[in-house]
Amino acid sequence: xxxxxxxxxxxxxxxxxxxxxxxxxxxxxxxxxxxxxxxxxxxxxxxxxxxxxxxxxxxxxxxxxxxxxxxxxxxxxxxxxxxxxxxxxxxxxxxxxxxxxxxxxxxxxxxxxxxxxxxxxxxxxxxxxxxxxxxxxxxxxxxxxxxxxxxxxx
Numbered sequence: 001x002x003x004x005x006x007x008x009x010x011x012x013x014x015x016x017x018x019x020x021x022x023x024x025x026x027x028x029x030x031x032x033x034x035x036x037x038x039x040x041x042x043x044x045x046x047x048x049x050x051x052x053x054x055x056x057x058x059x060x061x062x063x064x065x066x067x068x069x070x071x072x073x074x075x076x077x078x079x080x081x082x083x084x085x086x087x088x089x090x091x092x093x094x095x096x097x098x099x100x101x102x103x104x105x106x107x108x109x110x111x112x113x114x115x116x117x118x119x120x121x122x123x124x125x126x127x128x129x130x131x132x133x134x135x136x137x138x139x140x141x142x143x144x145x146x147x148x149x150x151x152x153x154x
Contacts, residue, residue: 022114041062071134073137075107082106
């Protein structure tokens with residue numbers, strides 16, 4: 001097996017592994033999910049109060065913001081992994097609009113399936129707004145990848 005084949009396998013392993021991690025967290029009950037995000041939010045809230053003691057931030061809106069930011073961040077990583085896997089899977093390893101669009105479409109379709117999956121989990125719901133955030137996040141990850149790739153090719 002040559003290094004190109006190994007690179008393709010590793011790239012798709014990262015995509016599938018990250019999708020599996022998203023599935024794992026989406027499969028948690030509403031109570032478990034709230035507990036996890038609540039713990040993360042408490043730490044972030046404490047830091048924000050330490051760093052910005054002169055700013056009054058209410059906990060509930062901060063918690064909502066953290067949950068929504070997590071959607072963007074998680075799908076930014078998926079977008080980055082997806083565009084890389086598609087690019088290294090081409091014969092020339094070049095970037096194209098088709099690869100960029102394909103990565104975004106695949107990430108958005110996965111976001112839709114993720115939200116539909118949550119409809120069957122106790123205490124969870126599927127939200128169109130979350131699909132939008134996930135789609136935006138994947139665009140961010142793809143964009144970062146494309147910019148860095150172009151910078152390294154010059």
